Amino acid sequence: MLARNGANSYSADVRLRILDKYLLREFAWPLLYSFDAFLLLFVVHDLLENLGDFLKQRAGIGTILRYYLIVLPEPIVFILPLALLLGILFCLSMLGKHNELVAMRASGISLWRLAAPFFVVGALASVVSFVVNEAFVPQSRERVDALQRQMRGHRAVRVRSNFFFSDPQQRRDWYARRFDPETGVMEDTAVYLRAADGRPVLDVFARRAVWVENQWRFEDARVVQPPAPDLFVAATNFPFVTETPKRLMMESKHREEMTTAELRRLIRTFMRTGRESQTAPYRVEMYGRYATPLTCLITVVLAVPLGLRVSRRGPMMSVGVAMGLVVAFFILMKLSLPLGYGGRVPPFLAAWLPNVIFGGIGLVLLARAR
Numbered sequence: 001m002l003a004r005n006g007a008n009s010y011s012a013d014v015r016l017r018i019l020d021k022y023l024l025r026e027f028a029w030p031l032l033y034s035f036d037a038f039l040l041l042f043v044v045h046d047l048l049e050n051l052g053d054f055l056k057q058r059a060g061i062g063t064i065l066r067y068y069l070i071v072l073p074e075p076i077v078f079i080l081p082l083a084l085l086l087g088i089l090f091c092l093s094m095l096g097k098h099n100e101l102v103a104m105r106a107s108g109i110s111l112w113r114l115a116a117p118f119f120v121v122g123a124l125a126s127v128v129s130f131v132v133n134e135a136f137v138p139q140s141r142e143r144v145d146a147l148q149r150q151m152r153g154h155r156a157v158r159v160r161s162n163f164f165f166s167d168p169q170q171r172r173d174w175y176a177r178r179f180d181p182e183t184g185v186m187e188d189t190a191v192y193l194r195a196a197d198g199r200p201v202l203d204v205f206a207r208r209a210v211w212v213e214n215q216w217r218f219e220d221a222r223v224v225q226p227p228a229p230d231l232f233v234a235a236t237n238f239p240f241v242t243e244t245p246k247r248l249m250m251e252s253k254h255r256e257e258m259t260t261a262e263l264r265r266l267i268r269t270f271m272r273t274g275r276e277s278q279t280a281p282y283r284v285e286m287y288g289r290y291a292t293p294l295t296c297l298i299t300v301v302l303a304v305p306l307g308l309r310v311s312r313r314g315p316m317m318s319v320g321v322a323m324g325l326v327v328a329f330f331i332l333m334k335l336s337l338p339l340g341y342g343g344r345v346p347p348f349l350a351a352w353l354p355n356v357i358f359g360g361i362g363l364v365l366l367a368r369a370r
Contacts, residue, residue: 016113019104023117026095031087031121038079043068057151070143073136077292080125081299086322088118088300092307093317101308111369115304122300129293134260142257162278164266165252167243171196174248175269176209181249184211189218190269191241200226203272204238211245255285263289283347284340291351298355302362305369329354 046068054064095101104114163179163186166172170193177188186209193202207220215237223231255263263286270279302325310317332354340350 016109019109020117023091023114024121027087027091027118027121030090030094031083034086034090035079035083038082039072039075042075042079046071053148053151059151063147063151067144067147070140070147073132073140077129077133077137080129081295082322082326084122084125084296084299085303085325088303089307089310089322092304093310096308096310111304111308111366115300118300118304119297122297125296126293129296130290133289133293138253138257138259142253145257160249160252163248163252164258164262164269165243165248166262166265172241172243173265173269174243175266177275179245179248181245184245185209190272191218192269200224202238214244215239216241216243255282258285260286260289277343280343280347281341284337284350287348287351288337291355294355298359298362301366302358305362305365308369309365325358329358332357 053059059067092101095104101114105111160179160181161177163174163176165174167174172194173192175190176186179186187207189204189206189209191202191204192200195201203224204218205222205224206218208218210217210219217235217237218233219235221233221236223233223236225231253262255266258266263282267279267282267286270276270282303322306321306325310321336345336350336353339345340347345353
């Protein structure tokens with residue numbers, strides 16, 4: 001009897017593994033087609049938008065190809081959930097059209113078990129999206145900006161507000177409320193020097209920093225060098241602080257170009273300098289680095305019950321539903337993020353609101369699905 005039960009269990013496991021492979025194979029093609037289609041749409045739209053600049057700067061084919069190789073990581077992060085949504089809806093609609101879903105459910109397979117391969121793919125896509133968003137997108141934005149400057153020639157350097165620069169090799173972070181690289185003047189400046197283990201070595205807070213005779217002069221400064229007491233000086237300089245205004249400006253980053261670790265350090269810098277009210281845009285950006293990749297998994301939670309609902313209405317119905325959801329999601333994102341940047345909505349809520357709402361809708365639909 002035990003042997004028979006063991007054989008039945010083994011046979012059921014084999015059938016489920018075969019079913020998983022079949023579902024993944026049926027899902028792979030619409031997923032890849034959707035991903036390629038969205039990526040192609042992005043390239044065509046971006047090319048039409050920038051064609052005038054390419055022609056004006058006489059950019060060659062090699063430069064244009066390099067531009068798109070650099071710029072592609074960012075759209076990939078947003079294309080992945082769209083491709084997952086359309087791929088799942090199309091796959092389930094085709095399975096329903098041929099009554100395969102009915103046969104699977106009639107054989108005793110639960111909805112959760114049926115959807116397991118989709119959830120696994122969604123989780124893997126979230127991991128891939130997080131890695132791309134953290135490791136490649138900030139560098140991509142930085143390199144695209146550098147390439148555009150190269151194509152357009154030298155442009156006038158503008159004064160920067162809330163300037164931040166991080167030098168990982170020297171373990172030194174800079175912050176200035178206002179920085180004019182042409183005159184070499186910073187206002188409300190803070191410089192942080194850390195040891196290899198992260199311990200504070202030297203903190204300098206100055207009302208003004210001026211680049212004079214190839215070195216920085218810090219005026220009305222407070223020097224913090226543990227364990228010594230704080231030192232207040234009218235003017236001082238540190239020969240080992242060698243970053244030039246040109247280098248600081250060239251290598252400084254906007255919040256979109258920072259990694260999550262750099263965003264955290266900048267937020268701590270704002271807190272130390274009494275500018276907590278200015279952290280909202282950076283907090284929204286930081287929380288968004290976690291919320292955006294999870295959109296892939298939430299998309300699967302939403303797509304599976306919707307796919308079952310439209311499975312008997314054909315693939316064109318799935319395309320219409322997918323497009324409607326995409327429009328609604330991005331409208332909500334466009335509304336919530338600016339509110340977070342302006343401090344009218346808590347940064348965490350601004351970054352996560354679309355995921356929370358659509359994830360909640362997906363869980364409700366999934367619980368009601370039969």
